[in-house]
Amino acid sequence: MPGRKYVEDKKIKENKSWGCAxxxxxxxxxxxGSxxxxxxxxxxxxxxxCYL
Known part of the structure; x- marks a missing residue:
C-alpha cells in the first residue's frame, strides 16, 4: 500500500484450524486447516x- 510500511515477505507462523483463506x-x-x-x-x- 502506498505510504504504509509493511513486511512483504513476512511468513505466517501458524495456520489457525478455524480460519479460512x-x-x-x-x-x-x-x-x-485443510x-x-x-x-x-x-x-x-x-x-x-477482498469482500468483508
Missing amino acids: YHGDYGNFFCS GKPYGPTYTIGDTIG
Whole structure:
C-alpha cells in the first residue's frame, strides 16, 4: 500500500484450524486447516479484492 510500511515477505507462523483463506501463491483455498485447489495464483501486477 502506498505510504504504509509493511513486511512483504513476512511468513505466517501458524495456520489457525478455524480460519479460512485463499493462498494466492499456490491457488489453494484453506478452511478448518485443510486445503484444496481452487483458483489461479497471484503474480506481480495483479489486482485483487477482498469482500468483508
